[in-house]
Amino acid sequence: MPDDTGGEDDADARDDIAWETTDSDVAYTCPGFDIVRDEVVLPDGTESDYDYLDDDPAVVVLPFTPEGDVVVIEEWRQAVKRVSRGLPAGSVEADDVDLAAAARRELEEETGYEADALRALTTIEPANGISNAVHHVFVAEGCTPTGERDLDFNESIRVDETTPAALRDAVREGTCRDGRTALALLYYEAFEA
Template identity: 35%
Template sequence: MNDSKHLYEKTLSTQQIFEGKVIKLRVDEVLLPNGKTAKREIVNHQGAVAVMALTDEGKLVAVRQFRKPLERAIVELPAGKLEPGEEPLACAIRELKEETGYEAETFTHLSLFYTSPGFADELLHLFVATGLKKGESQPDEDEFVDVVELTLEEARELHRSGEIGDAKTVVALFAWESREFYGTK
């Protein structure tokens, strides 16, 4: 069913351009299926998690955070990158506590998706956290966030206004709407 060999791009050469704390950037020269060559700029990322934390009152726990590439603050799910060798669940537990102060009784793996496969290999694990207990947040020293609790309608309005617009939070919002529509918890 997934016969895609005719689409394959063979790597002819790779040049490492940049290696930072969060990403690596390389440029590959590839042989295209039609015999021509092309350059592909590729961002390597070790993967990340995001947590759709839902309170017993049916509210989403999110964070408002300034994002330098956008030059503004947006509202998004608590999230963070996986440390080398770290299990996604352990990262989800850590990030929820660090960014919001909340701890959860239950974490359910909801989805796994590539954030932007046209140029990056980042794979994101999306968890739903329930049975929340409020505590004290402990953000990283270079991380400044406001914790917000949103009803589904408030989250929809922030999405319409563009204040929610990152892929992980939009995916979670659609999943939350689907849960509400189908009456599942």
């Protein structure tokens, strides 16, 4: 099984289409992520390089209120220069005791909601052609606004509630383009609901 850091396990490294990494360095660093440049040997022996975004593991939370609504956030996303509607999410921090603790923390920090129950839904690699990011998706149930929001200095977030059907319609219509949100909701509805 692949590890959660984006590394390869032994079976993958021995696969006949695997690339061999001969050297690796950080080409660029900034708050939040690094760009890594690997020197690689392709299966046919060709030597090349490959750059990718090195990102910390993250959690994504699909939070349901006791009434069955979904707690969503609207957040400014500078990369696409618009407000994006989606689910609470964020990086796993060094002092998080486990992934569930990170999910509870992110839910409260971004929304002020706390969950009665939390369970793992799935783990995904949202853009593994260009990034080693790993996102751990959780379902939070019984969410109520009893906590304290604690936004990072560069987070601009509004909190709202919507029905699962309205969120699914927004994904279908393209008004909710956040990939983490679409995947979490559709995975939940396909395999859990």
